[in-house]
Amino acid sequence: MSAFSGLRAARQTKESKSYVKSNNESQQVTTTPVLLQPSTEGQESLQLEAVPESTVHVLPSGLEVRRSSASGRGLWAKALYKPGDIVLAAKPHIAALSNQYLDSYCSNCFGPAPESGLKRCTTCRTVWYCNSTCQTKDWAQHKRECVALQEWSKSAPSAELSIPSDAVRCLGRMLWKMQKQKIDSNWTMEINALQSHRSSLQSSSYELHTHLSHALVRYLGLTSPQELADFGLNSAGDLVDVISRFVANTFTITTPTLTPIGASISPVIALINHSCDPNAVVVFPRSSDQEPLMQVIALRPIATSEEILTSYIDTTLPKPLRQASLQETYNFFCQCALCRSSLDADPREAVWCPKSCGGTCPLPTEDDDFSRCTKCKAVVKTTDAIQDAVRVGQEALDKATALQFKEPVKAQQLTTNLIPILTSAGLTPSSHPLLALARLHQTLLISTLPVPLTQDALDEAVRATTRSSTGLASVLTYGHPVRGIALAELGKILAVDEPQPRQATSPAEATLIYPPSGPARLKLAYDTLVRATDELRVGFGVRNDGGQVGKEVRESAVALEKEIGVWKQGVRNVVEDTPRQVPK
Numbered sequence: 001m002s003a004f005s006g007l008r009a010a011r012q013t014k015e016s017k018s019y020v021k022s023n024n025e026s027q028q029v030t031t032t033p034v035l036l037q038p039s040t041e042g043q044e045s046l047q048l049e050a051v052p053e054s055t056v057h058v059l060p061s062g063l064e065v066r067r068s069s070a071s072g073r074g075l076w077a078k079a080l081y082k083p084g085d086i087v088l089a090a091k092p093h094i095a096a097l098s099n100q101y102l103d104s105y106c107s108n109c110f111g112p113a114p115e116s117g118l119k120r121c122t123t124c125r126t127v128w129y130c131n132s133t134c135q136t137k138d139w140a141q142h143k144r145e146c147v148a149l150q151e152w153s154k155s156a157p158s159a160e161l162s163i164p165s166d167a168v169r170c171l172g173r174m175l176w177k178m179q180k181q182k183i184d185s186n187w188t189m190e191i192n193a194l195q196s197h198r199s200s201l202q203s204s205s206y207e208l209h210t211h212l213s214h215a216l217v218r219y220l221g222l223t224s225p226q227e228l229a230d231f232g233l234n235s236a237g238d239l240v241d242v243i244s245r246f247v248a249n250t251f252t253i254t255t256p257t258l259t260p261i262g263a264s265i266s267p268v269i270a271l272i273n274h275s276c277d278p279n280a281v282v283v284f285p286r287s288s289d290q291e292p293l294m295q296v297i298a299l300r301p302i303a304t305s306e307e308i309l310t311s312y313i314d315t316t317l318p319k320p321l322r323q324a325s326l327q328e329t330y331n332f333f334c335q336c337a338l339c340r341s342s343l344d345a346d347p348r349e350a351v352w353c354p355k356s357c358g359g360t361c362p363l364p365t366e367d368d369d370f371s372r373c374t375k376c377k378a379v380v381k382t383t384d385a386i387q388d389a390v391r392v393g394q395e396a397l398d399k400a401t402a403l404q405f406k407e408p409v410k411a412q413q414l415t416t417n418l419i420p421i422l423t424s425a426g427l428t429p430s431s432h433p434l435l436a437l438a439r440l441h442q443t444l445l446i447s448t449l450p451v452p453l454t455q456d457a458l459d460e461a462v463r464a465t466t467r468s469s470t471g472l473a474s475v476l477t478y479g480h481p482v483r484g485i486a487l488a489e490l491g492k493i494l495a496v497d498e499p500q501p502r503q504a505t506s507p508a509e510a511t512l513i514y515p516p517s518g519p520a521r522l523k524l525a526y527d528t529l530v531r532a533t534d535e536l537r538v539g540f541g542v543r544n545d546g547g548q549v550g551k552e553v554r555e556s557a558v559a560l561e562k563e564i565g566v567w568k569q570g571v572r573n574v575v576e577d578t579p580r581q582v583p584k
């Protein structure tokens with residue numbers, strides 16, 4: 001059994017998200033940018049050429065860089081990989097914490113505050129470290145930043161704006177390091193070789209690029225365009241290149257529970273192209289002494305001559321939203337296997353059969369409001385009501401996401417009100433926006449569990465966690481880290497001590513009530529933790545033993561197994577001590 005307090009702190013996140021766009025609030029794993037031509041992934045017309053070794057970073061022998069007409073350079077397997085294998089590991093060239101985590105994580109190793117607390121840089125009073133060792137290691141990076149942070153804060157119009165945005169701080173770290181390295185150093189050449197979309201920027205990105213350029217120039221303390229030359233930039237166009245490379249190649253740093261806490265750039269990992277149905281994933285399992293260490297883990301068996309593909313975005317989203325997000329941030333039109341497939345009912349956009357046959361129907365849309373069950377062919381008649389529910393659900397999701405940190409109570413009201421509306425409209429648990437609302441609802445509920453804990457609040461949190469985990473299991477592949485973490489959360493909350501275990505009036509009633517109570521709940525917690533351990537070993541790497549969460553969950557499962565054993569033995573003792581009834 002475990003206490004619920006440990007669950008309250010964690011704020012879960014979605015799958016990959018653009019770091020640049022999410023720097024204010026939350027969101028997760030990621031990279032990359034823009035495509036100039038439609039991808040032809042997996043098609044015969046794909047033209048591949050090997051890229052000369054000299055332009056490529058040091059790669060493990062199982063990988064090579066190839067260039068395709070469809071998606072530019074990419075990483076391809078020269079060996080077989082099994083699910084859970086580490087395909088590639090790299091320490092980022094540059095990493096910076098998000099503003100909101102500066103005082104709760106170390107700016108050098110990106111670990112959480114130790115029990116003794118973090119130590120603040122006494123000069124800028126902005127960044128914090130585990131100890132003097134971490135501070136010394138980060139000094140080469142922080143030295144220029146320390147002065148710039150002080151200057152920025154002096155001229156800030158308000159306390160809220162006294163630190164530049166996460167993106168600007170990360171770009172600052174990158175440019176100061178470029179300035180320090182020689183222009184022909186491997187480090188700088190690798191950064192300069194990152195893909196830029198300067199010549200094909202989407203008009204929607206102009207504002208972001210202009211805003212970042214102005215803020216960056218101010219942060220670097222530049223007073224004239226000529227001073228850009230100190231950083232190897234010969235024109236304002238070169239500055240746009242730097243920003244475009246940053247936007248298109250940045251990865252979100254996440255904690256072992258996938259909370260996004262910062263940004264990083266690794267040129268070698270940024271060579272990996274995108275698929276909405278990826279065969280690999282980028283994680284930070286925190287299982288080395290070289291933190292933050294990024295690792296690319298195989299999610300499925302990868303054959304030789306197969307391209308390594310990760311997802312840049314949240315793949316629980318339906319195709320139109322995925323496509324829009326990739327176009328806007330990464331500037332390409334995705335033609336991955338999932339985007340090309342014509343599923344009868346994509347679980348991301350599905351409603352239950354109106355005749356309750358157990359089948360599902362495609363979600364009716366404005367463009368196509370005819371929908372019938374893929375199993376029994378019953379026609380959906382409530383298409384307007386479904387579309388209205390989806391519209392208000394999306395609006396509520398946007399609002400609740402924006403409010404989740406500043407006004408969690410309001411955010412929770414929105415999720416609480418909207419989930420039943422979408423459920424009664426017939427959306428399946430994996431459909432958007434129901435799944436996204438359910439995930440947000442779960443994190444809000446867990447972070448506001450009452451003290452002392454009540455049985456009702458705990459049971460409601462278990463039900464919400466089950467809803468999210470069930471939805472995710474329908475849209476993410478086995479072993480995906482987001483799925484593994486969701487199962488771990490479910491196992492942990494099922495294992496929390498029940499304040500008032502319920503007594504079912506009959507065995508039949510006990511099987512009908514969810515969540516179960518007493519020993520049945522413990523058994524379910526144990527089974528869920530075991531499943532989570534298995535999935536986490538895939539998503540965070542077998543050699544990492546599932547990363548930090550994988551190890552914790554396995555230990556919890558072992559402890560729970562002992563507890564269940566003790567309980568069973570207790571029952572056995574009671575039974576054996578009870579005098580048998582001798583039949584007359």
Ligand SMILES: C[S@@+](CC[C@H](N)C(=O)[O-])C[C@H]1O[C@@H](n2cnc3c(N)ncnc32)[C@H](O)[C@@H]1O
Pocket residue numbers: 031032033034035036037038039040041070071072073074194195248249270271272273274275330331332333334335336
């Ligand atoms: C991080 S980079 C990946 C490496 C990049 N191909 C290169 O040559 O450096 C991301 C960029 O690669 C291209 N890209 C990635 N995945 C793609 C895909 N599935 N289809 C087409 N282009 C893709 C886009 O131009 C995107 O902006």
